[in-house]
Amino acid sequence: MSGRTVFLDGRRVTLAELPLKGGGQAAVFPVVGDDGIVVKLYREAPGLKEELRLKRMLTMSPLVTRPTDASQPPELAWPTALARGPEGEFLGYAMRRFGEPQHVQLIGLFTRAQRLKLFGDRADWRFLLGVAWNLAFMTARMHYDDLVIGDFSSSNVVVDANGFVTFLDCDSIAFSDPATGELFPCLMHTTDYSSPERQAGGPATRATDEFALAVLVYQLLTAGNHPFGGVPHDSASESTVKDNIAASISYVVRPERVIMPRGTIDPSVLPPELLALARTAFGPGVHDPATRPSAEAWLRALDKERALVRVCPARPLHAFGSHLTACPWCTRAALTGHDVFNVPVVVPGPGVPQPGPPVPTPGEPWPTGLKVALLILAVMILVVIVANA
Template sequence: MIPEKIEVFDNSGKKIRLIFTGKSGGEGAIYAIEKEKDSCAKIFFKTGISEELHEKIRTMVKYPPGGGLTKPADEISSSSIAWPSSPLYMADNGKRRFVGYSMPKIDTGMFRESHMYYDPGDRLKMLGGSFSWQYLMTAAYNISFVVSKIHEIGHCVGDFSPRNILIARTAAVSFIDCDSFQVYNPETGRIFYTKVGTGELLPPELMGKNFRQEEITRHNSDLFALGIMIFRLLMNGAHPYQAAGKDVWDLPTIEQKTLRGIYPYVPQKGKDIRPPRYASAYGVVPPCIRDLFLECFVKGHGDPLKRPSADDWCRCLAEEIKKLKRCGTNPNHWYGGHLKECPWCELSRRGGKDLFPCTKTKIKAGENRQIAHSVSGPAQIKSCLIQCDPRHFSFRTDSCTTVKGKIEVEISGCKDGILSVGRDAEWITDIRKTGESGNKKTFEFVIEPSQIPNKKEGIRNRANILLRAASETKKIPVEIGFFLRPLCEPEIRKIILRGIDLRNPAEIQFSLRNAGEGTLTGTAETDREWLKISPESFSAGDRQEFRIKILPEKSRKSLIHGNLIFKTNGGNLKVPLFASETLSCS
């Protein structure tokens, strides 16, 4: 039974009164916060609460995405996200007990699940033809922008379910159910993995995986799903791997076609494979976007590293939105700048259904105070973009050697193009510009280990290079660790041989493992004349194999005992060996 009213307190100890909204799911219930119109709360059911969940929410509160996504509702112009703002607690026998979190309120009267916008039937029924190609492009940009900010801080969406990505009739977007995201703590390096996934949005390398049992990072999976979402928005709801034709009759599901890598928008070399009838003509999509589709679904099918980043999508979509043309016959017809004539009028002339008919349905200004509306167009996109290569740095060094890094920065959509560069840690030093060409700039920086207080082995020190242009700030993560010594560990710590013929020589295999890092080097010897080992000197990365020879005729005893002695840069080791004439081996 879900209580109608409860009292909780936030991280600062402030008492908060909650009122049940009537909405609940498998994990918890949504509550309104008394006297706070722009916030709400999620209270978990007791069965789902754990210390791991508590720590995850605390991490999310401490490390939210940038880009203004989590600011108060009246400051949001085009994108928002229901990100936790504070963990919530109840008093339990004098102790506080974690129960949920507060978050910005998303007006579900204005926002709808994203499939209602990329599905033409639902979209036309809801908005007529007023949600034009311009709005679809803008929604695709805004989704990419949110994902870029989530990735920038190290988090991942994980599950791109269209139920969790909402779109408003202004093309503004919102992400909900954020506590299911993959969350990264840059201070400790801990990752809270996503436990869910939507089958037709998963890349081939993750299909069939059990996310509840396996810890799998979802960054490359996000890029695949983001491409699918953009494809569906621009291609009349079609999935990029949905196909028709005789050669796919044995692959009835989208998941099966995805695994096979059947992308019907490229030549299929004599096969009867083609796009589904309901898909828009591929030529309607601007070449820049088609190139990214190719990278995502063809080149990136087998190589996840080739998939476009969210920043790549932002840059391309922002440029194409600027080039859009408006039809002189139907004001709802917007189309790409690469086309000479309106493709939607041409579709109607050929007897096809007009996807953006001229109707009286309008997008009303002020329907939702969370969004800056314009009757004449969609929500304004944040077009000032900062692109970086590389997007993060990871170094290993010793405690004395300085490290140098180089970063290339490209700015687009900013009026003045002025870029300021800083850092949030003293050990990133000497940042200076070394080159400039147009809107591209090159910077170099130095990491000085003497400035890092914690140089313990295995500890990763993390900081950021900060790039600022106009109202946009981008963080470039930098992490550095120090070399661990090798660590010598035996395959087994005692060798006992029974059942061997002590009258004849015997030979066994033995191995050492490097449980640390670097190269394990050293020597091997024995303390008995009848016990031989080879090689006597070695250098190994992960593992070193040895041959052990027993020459019992030199001992003439029914039970013999000796030691293998290893002297290495990862520690010294003595492994005893016993041999007798009874059967067993361990």
């Protein structure tokens, strides 16, 4: 069944009856017979300011001058045409379509079930590190072009199978008209990624983007853990992420102050330079925007780590930082029975024989934990032999 008819730069198109997604202010519809574009329609009649914003955006081409890989999608779902009704009334805009299965929301990388469903065995820690690098690069490049993301969250970014990222909802980006200097601010924000000054009604700035970027990078490198999760020990009621941000309470900086959610990954999985950036962002950087690490600082640190990633010889899907001497994911799986990146670990019940230790691939070093286990086993056998002699 077809929906309403709209005009894109005078070209008549028909929208699907049901939207792909919808929010409080707008809904995004597929175009019948054209899978390459979607149309975002505002629920309330947009004013002249919104129409002028989109018109100005159509004269701009941000990020198009930088060289990219041939397989890389655009980093911005930039408006391509205004959408108007039969009487010429402004309704919204068209943009290129970035949807499943080719592109999935960044939030899909934050849970093990979604990672396996959407990316299979590709989304190991090395992949997440690469996505974080792409996210930092996009942020730095947008700031270089004098664009402020503003509403920066895990729901406004999509990822493809190669880890490339694309920012959606570009109509909320803050920018100044290159021709007139007129400022078009960002009026939207997502609380779990909003710095205290943004929560208090302050404008979107590079510093507010840098706060959101720090949260997203940390979530990626810990397979989904929010750095402001948990409940403070002195909290009189259930504390939210927004509350913890406002109070500058992060277990990454002050773990003794927070009852952490069950299953929280230890911050030490982050390489030292990245952990130092995180602790600056979630410590002094919460209330002092000037001290927050820049997108460029994250980019440099992430770039350095990409060349140093180690792979577990026992489980090839376990990648981790070069600062660690043993695989953190194997250790975690042994302690909890839950493998963050591989298939579920089955904990045998009473009377069921335990599986033997994993055997390293020939030619690769034996993991430290396995060396210790075998040494203990050898000593126990020797003791038994001596006792029975």
